Amino acid sequence: MKSHFQNYLFLFVICVFVYSDCSWALPSHKRLWERKYGYSTSCMLCHSKGGGSQLGAYGEDFQRFGMTPGAFGEIEKRDSDKDGFTNIDEIRAKANPGDPLSTPARPTDWLSRVEESMMPLDELKKIFPEARKFSLLEGTLFPLQIEEIEKKLNDKLSVADTVPTFYFAIKDQNDKLVRIGVAIFSASARNPEKLILGIGVDLSGKITNVVLIKNKFNEKLSDNKFLSQFKGKSLESTLQIKKDIEPAAPDLIMESGLVAEAAKKSLLTISAVFNKDQKNNKPK
Numbered sequence: 001m002k003s004h005f006q007n008y009l010f011l012f013v014i015c016v017f018v019y020s021d022c023s024w025a026l027p028s029h030k031r032l033w034e035r036k037y038g039y040s041t042s043c044m045l046c047h048s049k050g051g052g053s054q055l056g057a058y059g060e061d062f063q064r065f066g067m068t069p070g071a072f073g074e075i076e077k078r079d080s081d082k083d084g085f086t087n088i089d090e091i092r093a094k095a096n097p098g099d100p101l102s103t104p105a106r107p108t109d110w111l112s113r114v115e116e117s118m119m120p121l122d123e124l125k126k127i128f129p130e131a132r133k134f135s136l137l138e139g140t141l142f143p144l145q146i147e148e149i150e151k152k153l154n155d156k157l158s159v160a161d162t163v164p165t166f167y168f169a170i171k172d173q174n175d176k177l178v179r180i181g182v183a184i185f186s187a188s189a190r191n192p193e194k195l196i197l198g199i200g201v202d203l204s205g206k207i208t209n210v211v212l213i214k215n216k217f218n219e220k221l222s223d224n225k226f227l228s229q230f231k232g233k234s235l236e237s238t239l240q241i242k243k244d245i246e247p248a249a250p251d252l253i254m255e256s257g258l259v260a261e262a263a264k265k266s267l268l269t270i271s272a273v274f275n276k277d278q279k280n281n282k283p284k
């Protein structure tokens with residue numbers, strides 16, 4: 001029986017690959033926004049034109065109000081882009097509340113590039129340098145999966161954690177596209193505004209790389225010396241600081257632990273979604 005992983009991999013082979021220069025944002029924010037407002041949006045909603053991680057007016061308001069799912073509602077009455085229309089009026093008209101040139105009367109074609117959004121290529125290439133291309137799958141965790149992850153993590157998942165986006169890394173091998181692993185990005189449970197981690201897992205469940213997309217604690221956490229310790233580890237490791245992983249610095253034990261926790265949460269999420277069949281098929 002094919003695993004879910006293989007099935008999904010088949011799906012993306014027939015997909016059209018579209019890459020974008022979209023700046024990085026946690027994909028779950030986009031997903032939660034879409035769930036709230038009922039249509040697909042683009043990274044241009046929160047980010048100004050071009051690359052880099054520069055937030056646009058609406059993205060800045062979202063950040064100012066805590067970047068939580070509730071923040072979308074809290075900034076509805078604001079006019080982030082100062083074009084005279086409230087954010088909610090623009091959203092209802094499918095205009096961009098972060099672009100003064102897009103208004104309810106003239107929304108422009110900003111939503112036509114939806115397909116291109118949310119492919120953080122620079123980060124993905126750091127996680128899977130040997131990959132030739134990537135494809136994404138927007139997932140939603142089932143209640144049982146959430147329960148399973150929370151039990152093993154001994155912690156609650158955030159709403160954002162329950163809508164993970166998976167990125168498949170693909171390589172050319174003998175003229176065939178083969179998958180080499182899957183990557184996921186997630187925020188620290190306790191400090192989502194300070195720490196976002198990207199992690200790659202190969203087909204055997206081992207970590208290929210860990211990168212920090214956002215690190216507002218201490219730059220030593222982003223050091224290769226610290227992060228490379230995660231390479232090759234899997235769920236068989238407890239990823240405990242001082243036991244399995246040395247802290248980034250003697251005074252960064254708590255912060256190092258947050259990185260390890262986010263890594264573990266990511267591993268558990270990938271495992272819960274893709275390893276079901278494999279686990280069931282394991283001989284006892």
Ligand SMILES: [Ca+2]
Binds near residue numbers: 079087090
């Ligand atoms: Ca406006």
